[in-house]
Amino acid sequence: MEAKTKSKSDSTEWHWWLLVAVIAVLVAGAVYITVWRDFHDLQNKLPPIRRPHGGVTQKYSDALRISTQFFDVQRSGRLENNQIEWRGDSGLQDGKEENIDLSKGLYDAGDLIKFGFPMAFTATILAWSILEYGQHMEAVKELKHAQESLKWITDYLINAHPSDYVLYIQVGDPDSDHKCWERPETSIEKRPAIQVNNSYPGSDVAAETAAAMAAASLVFKNHDPHYSKTLLKHAQKLFEFADSYPGIYSKSIPQIQDYYNSSGYLDELLWAASWLYHATRDGYYLSYVTVMHGNAFANWGNPTWLSWDDKLAGMQVLLSRVNFLNAEKEISIAENMNLQMYRRTAEDLMCRILMPSPTSQKTNGGLIWVDEWDSLQYSIATSFLAVVFSDYMFASKTPYLYCNGKLYEPMDLREFAVSQADYVLGNNPMNMSYLVGYGLNYPRYVHHRGASIPGNATTGCEDGFKWLNSTKPNPNLAIGAVVGGPFLNDTYIDSRNNSMQAEPTTYNSAFFVGLLSGLVTSSSVVRSFT
Numbered sequence: 158m159e160a161k162t163k164s165k166s167d168s169t170e171w172h173w174w175l176l177v178a179v180i181a182v183l184v185a186g187a188v189y190i191t192v193w194r195d196f197h198d199l200q201n202k203l204p205p206i207r208r209p210h211g212g213v214t215q216k217y218s219d220a221l222r223i224s225t226q227f228f229d230v231q232r233s234g235r236l237e238n239n240q241i242e243w244r245g246d247s248g249l250q251d252g253k254e255e256n257i258d259l260s261k262g263l264y265d266a267g268d269l270i271k272f273g274f275p276m277a278f279t280a281t282i283l284a285w286s287i288l289e290y291g292q293h294m295e296a297v298k299e300l301k302h303a304q305e306s307l308k309w310i311t312d313y314l315i316n317a318h319p320s321d322y323v324l325y326i327q328v329g330d331p332d333s334d335h336k337c338w339e340r341p342e343t344s345i346e347k348r349p350a351i352q353v354n355n356s357y358p359g360s361d362v363a364a365e366t367a368a369a370m371a372a373a374s375l376v377f378k379n380h381d382p383h384y385s386k387t388l389l390k391h392a393q394k395l396f397e398f399a400d401s402y403p404g405i406y407s408k409s410i411p412q413i414q415d416y417y418n419s420s421g422y423l424d425e426l427l428w429a430a431s432w433l434y435h436a437t438r439d440g441y442y443l444s445y446v447t448v449m450h451g452n453a454f455a456n457w458g459n460p461t462w463l464s465w466d467d468k469l470a471g472m473q474v475l476l477s478r479v480n481f482l483n484a485e486k487e488i489s490i491a492e493n494m495n496l497q498m499y500r501r502t503a504e505d506l507m508c509r510i511l512m513p514s515p516t517s518q519k520t521n522g523g524l525i526w527v528d529e530w531d532s533l534q535y536s537i538a539t540s541f542l543a544v545v546f547s548d549y550m551f552a553s554k555t556p557y558l559y560c561n562g563k564l565y566e567p568m569d570l571r572e573f574a575v576s577q578a579d580y581v582l583g584n585n586p587m588n589m590s591y592l593v594g595y596g597l598n599y600p601r602y603v604h605h606r607g608a609s610i611p612g613n614a615t616t617g618c619e620d621g622f623k624w625l626n627s628t629k630p631n632p633n634l635a636i637g638a639v640v641g642g643p644f645l646n647d648t649y650i651d652s653r654n655n656s657m658q659a660e661p662t663t664y665n666s667a668f669f670v671g672l673l674s675g676l677v678t679s680s681s682v683v684r685s686f687t
C-alpha cells in the first residue's frame with residue numbers, strides 16, 4: 158500500500174525531474190563540446206609526437222653481438238659449443254661436498270667466485286630484457302644466445318635450491334681466491350658451497366633468486382613448459398622462504414660483506430612479488446606489493462638508482478607496466494592507487510635523468526654518474542629503464558611525461574638512452590669504447606684473471622700475480638666485458654690493478670644487453686609477457 162501511494166506522488170514530480178535532467182544533459186553536452194574543442198585545438202598546436210624509425214641500427218646490432226659473449230667468457234662448468242677459444246671446463250667439482258651439482262653458473266667478475274646474489278640479479282635483468290625485447294634480439298639473431306645464457310644461470314639456481322629452506326648462495330672462498338691469481342681451468346683451491354637456511358636466513362638473496370626464476374619461467378613458458386613450471390615452483394617456494402624468515406644474508410654470512418654487502422631486503426621482497434605477479438597473475442602477489450606492504454616497503458616519492466643492491470627503481474618501472482598496459486578489472490581501487498604511486502616514483506626518476514645538466518648527476522661528457530666503483534652500472538641500468546619506460550609510453554599511446562611544468566615525449570627518454578649507450582661505445586671525451594672488443598680503442602688491461610693469463614701458462618696461485626703485474630696487455634680478449642668505467646671527470650686509467658674502473662661484471666653486461674636490445678630496432682607494440 159505504502160509503495161503505491163508513493164509512486165503516485167512520484168509521478169506528479171516526474172515531469173519536473175525530466176526537465177531538470179534534459180537541462181543537465183544539454184549543459185553537460187555544451188561543456189563537453191567546449192572542452193573537447195579546446196583539447197582538440199591544443200592537440201593541433203602541439204607537434205605530433207616523434208617516434209623511432211623502424212629498421213635495425215647497425216652499430217647497436219654489432220655491439221649486441223659482442224655484449225652477449227661476455228656470458229660465454231664467464232661460464233663455469235662443462236662447456237657446450239664453447240666459442241671462446243681460451244676458455245675450457247672448470248668448477249666441475251663445485252657442490253660435490255654437499256652432494257649437489259653447482260658446476261654451472263657464471264663467475265661474477267674478474268675473479269673465480271660464483272656469488273649468488275649478483276648472479277641471480279644478472280639472470281633477472283637478462284630475463285626481463287628477453288621478455289621486453291626478444292623480438293628485437295631475434296631480428297639480429299641473438300635471441301637463442303641470450304636464452305642459453307639465461308638457462309646456464311637458472312640451471313645452477315635450480316640446483317642451488319635443494320630443499321625449501323636451503324639456498325646455496327656462493328661457491329668459492331673469496332678471501333683465499335683473492336690471494337691467488339689464476340685461471341678457472343687450472344685452479345686447485347678449495348671451493349666451499351655456502352648456504353642460507355632458516356637459522357641463517359637471507360631474504361634478499363632468496364627473493365632475488367625468486368625474481369630471477371619467476372622472470373625466467375616466463376621466458377621459457379612457450380617452448381619449454383616443463384622447465385618453466387619447475388622454475389616457477391622454485392620461485393614461489395623461495396619467495397615464501399624469504400618472506401617467512403626475514404634476514405639480511407650478509408649478516409648471516411658476514412664474510413660476504415667485503416664483496417656484496419646487502420643494504421636490506423625489502424626491495425627484493427617487492428621485486429620478487431612483482432615478478433611472481435607477472436608470472437602467475439595471482440592477486441596475492443599484487444596485494445603484497447600494494448595494500449599489504451607498499452606503504453611500508455616501497456619508499457614512494459624517493460627515486461633511487463637501480464643496482465645489484467637496490468631493486469626499487471626496477472620494480473617501479475615493472476609495475477608501471479601493469480598501470481600502462483594491463484589495467485585489469487580485478488585490481489581494486491586501493492591497489493590501483495598504490496600502482497599509481499609506483500608509476501609516479503618511476504616518473505620522478507625519468508624526470509631526474511631528463512633534466513638538463515648540471516641539475517642532474519652527469520659528467521661533463523653527459524654520462525649519468527653516481528659512484529666511482531663500477532660507475533657505468535648506474536648509467537646503463539637507468540638507460541635500460543628509460544628505454545623500457547619510453548616503450549610503455551609508446552605502446553599505451555601516452556604522449557607526454559610532465560616534469561615540473563615541462564613536457565617530455567617518450568622519444569626524449571629514448572634519446573637519453575641513446576646518448577648513454579653511445580658514450581659507452583666511444584662517444585666520450587676519452588674516445589674510448591668501454592665495451593671490450595667493440596671499436597678500435599677499448600681497454601686492453603681489463604682486471605680479469607682468465608683474460609690476463611696465457612692459456613698455456615703453468616703459474617699457480619701466488620706466482621700467478623706476475624700476470625697481474627705484467628706491463629703487457631691481456632693475452633686473451635674478455636669479449637663483451639663492460640668495464641667499471643670512467644671517473645666523474647670522464648677519465649679512465651687502463652690498468653689491470655685498477656679494479657675500481659677496469660673490472661667488468663656480469664650485471665653490467667645484462668643491463669647493456671637489455672639497453673642495446675631496446676635500441677637496436679623499434680616495435681610499435683610491446684610484446685605481452687604471457
Ligand SMILES: *[C@@H]1O[C@H](CO)[C@@H](O)[C@H](O)[C@H]1NC(C)=O
Nearest residue numbers: 351352353354356357409410
Ligand atoms: C645454515 O647455514 C649456516 C650458514 O651458512 C651454516 O653454518 C649451517 O651449518 C647451516 N645449517 C645447516 C643445518 O646446515
Ligand SMILES: *[C@@H]1O[C@H](CO)[C@@H](O)[C@H](O)[C@H]1NC(C)=O
Nearest residue numbers: 405407414415418419420421
Ligand atoms: C654492511 O652493511 C651493513 C648494513 O646493512 C653495515 O652495518 C656494515 O658495516 C657493512 N659492512 C661493511 C664491511 O661495509
Ligand SMILES: *[C@@H]1O[C@H](CO)[C@@H](O)[C@H](O)[C@H]1NC(C)=O
Nearest residue numbers: 583584585586587588589598
Ligand atoms: C677524441 O677525438 C676528437 C675528435 O676526433 C679529438 O679532437 C680529441 O682530441 C680526442 N680525444 C682524445 C682524448 O683522444
Ligand SMILES: *[C@@H]1O[C@H](CO)[C@@H](O)[C@H](O)[C@H]1NC(C)=O
Nearest residue numbers: 610611612613614615616632
Ligand atoms: C705459450 O704460447 C705462446 C704463444 O703461442 C708462446 O709464445 C709461449 O712460448 C708458450 N709458453 C709456454 C710455456 O709454452
Ligand SMILES: *[C@@H]1O[C@H](CO)[C@@H](O)[C@H](O)[C@H]1NC(C)=O
Nearest residue numbers: 619620621622623624625626
Ligand atoms: C706483483 O706485484 C706485487 C706488488 O708490486 C708484489 O708484491 C708481488 O711480489 C708481485 N708478484 C709477482 C709474482 O711478480
Ligand SMILES: *[C@@H]1O[C@H](CO)[C@@H](O)[C@H](O)[C@H]1NC(C)=O
Nearest residue numbers: 529643644645646647648649
Ligand atoms: C680525474 O679524477 C680522478 C679521480 O678523482 C683523479 O685521480 C684524476 O687525477 C683526475 N684527472 C684529471 C685529469 O683531472
Ligand SMILES: *[C@@H]1O[C@H](CO)[C@@H](O)[C@H](O)[C@H]1NC(C)=O
Nearest residue numbers: 626627628651652653654655
Ligand atoms: C697499478 O699499476 C700502476 C702501473 O701500471 C702503478 O702506477 C700503480 O701504483 C699500481 N697501483 C696499485 C694499487 O698497485
